Amino acid sequence: RTVHSKVDGLKIFDNVKVDLVAPQELALQEHYVQRMIENGFEVRCFESIEEYISQKRSLIADKWYFTRLQLGRMSDDMVKISGKLRSMVTANRDVIDKMGDDFLFYHPRPTFKWDPVITHDLEDLSNNACNRQSQNGFLIRTALSGALAGVPYICDDFDGEVLEKKVYHDDFVQQIACDDKGPKEYKQGVKPIENGVVIDHIARGSSAEEIKYHISEIEKILELDGVGGSWVAKSKKDPDTHKGLIFLPGYEGLTEKQKKRLAARSPNCRVNVIENNQVKEKLLLHMPEQIYNFKQLDCKNDACISHSANGEPMSAHFYKKNGDFECKYCETPHHFKEVWKKE
Numbered sequence: 001r002t003v004h005s006k007v008d009g010l011k012i013f014d015n016v017k018v019d020l021v022a023p024q025e026l027a028l029q030e031h032y033v034q035r036m037i038e039n040g041f042e043v044r045c046f047e048s049i050e051e052y053i054s055q056k057r058s059l060i061a062d063k064w065y066f067t068r069l070q071l072g073r074m075s076d077d078m079v080k081i082s083g084k085l086r087s088m089v090t091a092n093r094d095v096i097d098k099m100g101d102d103f104l105f106y107h108p109r110p111t112f113k114w115d116p117v118i119t120h121d122l123e124d125l126s127n128n129a130c131n132r133q134s135q136n137g138f139l140i141r142t143a144l145s146g147a148l149a150g151v152p153y154i155c156d157d158f159d160g161e162v163l164e165k166k167v168y169h170d171d172f173v174q175q176i177a178c179d180d181k182g183p184k185e186y187k188q189g190v191k192p193i194e195n196g197v198v199i200d201h202i203a204r205g206s207s208a209e210e211i212k213y214h215i216s217e218i219e220k221i222l223e224l225d226g227v228g229g230s231w232v233a234k235s236k237k238d239p240d241t242h243k244g245l246i247f248l249p250g251y252e253g254l255t256e257k258q259k260k261r262l263a264a265r266s267p268n269c270r271v272n273v274i275e276n277n278q279v280k281e282k283l284l285l286h287m288p289e290q291i292y293n294f295k296q297l298d299c300k301n302d303a304c305i306s307h308s309a310n311g312e313p314m315s316a317h318f319y320k321k322n323g324d325f326e327c328k329y330c331e332t333p334h335h336f337k338e339v340w341k342k343e
């Protein structure tokens with residue numbers, strides 16, 4: 001959290017330069033690094049403090065911000081090498097003495113009594129700004145808690161920008177005209193479907209192998225229980241392009257929940273409802289603006305509070321962002337293929 005909050009928080013400054021110092025195992029997630037770059041920061045990455053201070057002094061930052069290592073959230077394999085990882089991001093007297101008088105270091109507190117990332121002999125140095133930071137933090141947290149709790153006078157004079165509540169629309173289903181060029185024969189193999197549902201345009205443009213994989217995933221997610229069948233076809237307009245079809249004979253339509261899951265798993269597919277050999281209804285499914293409340297969903301970040309293995313009451317919830325889904329809780333971006341529980 002300490003570092004994640006800086007990703008947007010540092011935008012209040014101009015010309016921000018950030019040097020991220022951490023071994024790969026502890027590194028800031030890539031999507032946060034990308035967001036820093038998008039926010040206009042100059043970002044450099046280093047594996048350890050040793051590597052960082054081997055540069056010319058003029059290239060080294062004057063302000064260092066330490067964080068606690070989240071050992072409790074590390075896998076067993078990482079705990080085994082935690083001593084080595086910690087040493088890569090620990091500052092001792094030798095390191096600080098090299099930096100000179102203009103240098104300041106910070107830490108959100110509390111620090112670990114054992115194996116702290118700032119050794120105890122640094123407590124009384126004039127470069128140590130941790131206590132001042134805690135004092136500021138106390139006042140800011142008091143004000144924020146008061147504002148959240150609705151203490152009347154705390155925010156009365158606030159004239160800054162107010163965050164607008166984002167509204168999510170639920171209009172991912174688009175009705176499209178059924179062309180009336182006579183009966184359209186949706187054939188699975190040779191036999192046309194008389195009555196039922198045909199899902200068309202699945203993974204259009206992917207390879208036949210990929211399309212088969214998408215189809216089997218969709219069948220699971222829609223809980224079709226082996227009903228119907230599927231087909232990989234060449235597009236009539238462009239014979240080099242493949243697309244997948246799922247046939248559900250006897251179906252009168254998909255439920256709203258099935259439509260939403262299908263729209264999330266296969267954006268831009270078409271659902272055709274066929275009655276007496278005629279396409280009665282044709283729907284184009286767009287990627288939904290948010291998806292949640294389905295047991296098939298899971299965040300791929302196993303440190304996320306919503307990850308199913310963590311047993312917390314928050315269940316997976318994703319918002320559409322830049323053509324992908326973003327986890328509501330940890331902001332990890334997911335391709336639409338990735339929001340589903342692995343079996």
Ligand SMILES: [Zn+2]
Pocket residue numbers: 299300301304305306307327328329330331332
């Ligand atoms: Zn998450």
